[in-house]
Amino acid sequence: MMRLAVAAAAAVLAGSGVQAQELSEDARAHARSLADVALESDLAYRLTESLTTEIGPRLAGTPQEARARDWAVEMFTELGFENVRVEYFPMDLWTRGHSIFEEVAITHPYPQELYATSLGGAAATPEGGLEAEIVFFDSFDDLLEFDGAEDALEGKLVFVNDRMTATRTGEGYGWANRKRTQGWVQAENRGAAGLLIRSVGTSSHRFAHTGMMSFPAQRLPDIPALAVSAPDADQIERIHASGETMRVALRTYAGWRGEVASGNVIAEITGAGAPEEIVIIGAHLDSWDTGTGALDDGAGVGIVTAAARLIMEAGVRPRRTIRVVLFGAEEVGLVGARAYASARQEDGTLDQHIIGSESDFGARKVWRLSSGVGEHAVGFFDAMQEEMEFLGIERGGNSSGGGPDMIPLAAMGVPMARLDQDGTDYFEFHHTPNDTFDKIVPEELAQNVAAWAMFTWFLADTDVDFRARPETEAEDAAEGEPAR
């Protein structure tokens, strides 16, 4: 209560006139009853089960992703959503081209197969494969700062060994991911034959974590780039420590396959009072090819869809329109999210987007409500958190983004909020074959839906504007790019 009072006072000071009691008695009672229903509902669980069972892996741009769109359209329609549609966009297809278990082996000094997987965007080896000496870097910083001879990496395989630490917020991911996203440029610029990295993620299991690389200035790699599972990276580390020269052979088939179509699937509950005002909640439909995308992001699909559906079922239309967007091609560079934001610029509806949020961090419980809204609206979020506290949800700061697929909208000035999930073990499974439906705990998923139903209801049934007011405040920078 004290915290709320302080926040309300701050809001008053900022001249917004927003009061602590901005959540009406009615809105609070309705939100609470939505949560009660959500906690007893298995809808999100069944949706996630259906998507992962009936479609499974759905790599962006593939026929599997297209089947997922068909699934989503049918599902939204059956659940009674309005304005169900697909917005298509073009994208460049990358595929592994072969088994997800690629042929990688230490050949010297101790021949042994390694469990490794190509990073998204990597090139194939030359036909017939390649074999080269490993140059070992203990960290990505060591590679960045490498001042060896001009030709020291020429024809070699660069190995980068950074280890990621598990945290609730997943904050170690960005740092650990630099080798994955940027390592290839460093290696290729020095003439390396390829890049190997210790798998990003915190798992000690023998699956390597895949994920997209970055392509500065549209440049694409000519070299293979692979993640090696943690136990296999240990093996490389041990051999390196022994002082032996080490050689690795690999044969991979990855590559870019040309332009294809992907799409965003959109569905709505039309607002009763101000239907042109849009609260956008999202998740992404595509997944990596190795798991079945249950945690990333089947759970998010289930959560936001179920939350909206429960609001619909409760029989009271919110003031604003709730728009659910299941984005395509998130994993390969937010392609769907960028297409969505561009289309809104073109059709002139960007300003109608009142606030946005995405569920894309697994299926563990929500533990925090964060916002990225105008200072005058912080009190509204404080009041929301008070209502959600019985779900175990704390109040986070006001410099949050809304999730990966919200980044383009946030960059165009759309306010954001986020229900932060516990990510302590997210990177045990993320982007590996272990991302499967059995990892989801039904009660935890239901808690997410309860939080999302309350959150979405509060945002959609108010007339509070969440945009920053540039004349009275400086805009906060959003936090770093979230996990994808």
Add this chain to the structure above:
Amino acid sequence: MMRLAVAAAAAVLAGSGVQAQELSEDARAHARSLADVALESDLAYRLTESLTTEIGPRLAGTPQEARARDWAVEMFTELGFENVRVEYFPMDLWTRGHSIFEEVAITHPYPQELYATSLGGAAATPEGGLEAEIVFFDSFDDLLEFDGAEDALEGKLVFVNDRMTATRTGEGYGWANRKRTQGWVQAENRGAAGLLIRSVGTSSHRFAHTGMMSFPAQRLPDIPALAVSAPDADQIERIHASGETMRVALRTYAGWRGEVASGNVIAEITGAGAPEEIVIIGAHLDSWDTGTGALDDGAGVGIVTAAARLIMEAGVRPRRTIRVVLFGAEEVGLVGARAYASARQEDGTLDQHIIGSESDFGARKVWRLSSGVGEHAVGFFDAMQEEMEFLGIERGGNSSGGGPDMIPLAAMGVPMARLDQDGTDYFEFHHTPNDTFDKIVPEELAQNVAAWAMFTWFLADTDVDFRARPETEAEDAAEGEPAR
């Protein structure tokens, strides 16, 4: 102490004349100092690291297993063991013939790849693969009792879904393993095109548990037989529950490759007083092909070798000879163990084997001392356990075997004992790619060595005979076949 007194009284009643104080003050002090050194030693850890790093997977009969023998001979020699030698024996080689990730996919109703691996001894699919309908059995018992039409399984893929439960003793393994060892016979006798089973083991990770099938009357299968990872078995179960007909396609390359050589590596510490009396301690050198055999049984190799070496280092030769045997070809049917026992029958030294034990249940702490000895010697074990209690070791019963490779010797009347390890999570890793060195906790491994050093010392420095005395007692049956 009370327990010891009771046991001693029983021994007296049995007319053996064994006393509670059969462990001399000297033996107890020496054993305790061995344990103190062992708890500070990383020798077992380093040996296991060396075997898994320098050799890695070492499937029975392959060049990798031969390299492991070379490794063992060199290692024993460097450590100062005596009579280091290899005893070769012939065996039939079976290999997977291809990647350890086999090509298995649901084709109908929801196309999706499955993570599966051939069971040891299985045949390949026809060239080009096969596709067939799944007939789902919830348990192996259901398959045994199946009374469907004569041709109900003809050309079908039999799927068996038994789930294993994790226990400290691993006692659920034998039951869960019936589908693995015997399932193919049931399927093939009914004309099935192949067998798929839910992976034995308790892991929820996406690796299937391999292991040898059984071959009654030397019969070998003509059909493929594979384990499917737990999340993929869930997928099959969900589709089955939906009532849909399900089809699976597979292409595998497994098969028998003809006769090759394997071998047991033997090393000794010659006894000072009765060198012809042998205390045999063992582990197995071969492993499955998918992991690096760290828990199964690199840890055992490290434990028994380090225990013997620490006894040697302490500078007091025991009365009896300590013989360390690293068996070959355990995983494929105790081939090395049978060869060893047969050779001892032939060379007439079987009766010189006073007692035997093997370490082959991972790397977690020893929690129990079990025996399979004459009733007159139970008190000796009770006294040993009292000495080992500070390591957290309880006393088990007297109907224990000595471990998988001790089965042939036990069957020929050699007394047995066992230091039971905590197996609660053993089947998370066992016979999967996840059986790697990083799963071993150094302190837990050192506790094993401490227990083994005391145990081996007590058994080797006494003149107690452990054989049952048939004239005064009925021989106990050994417990069921342990994990392999």
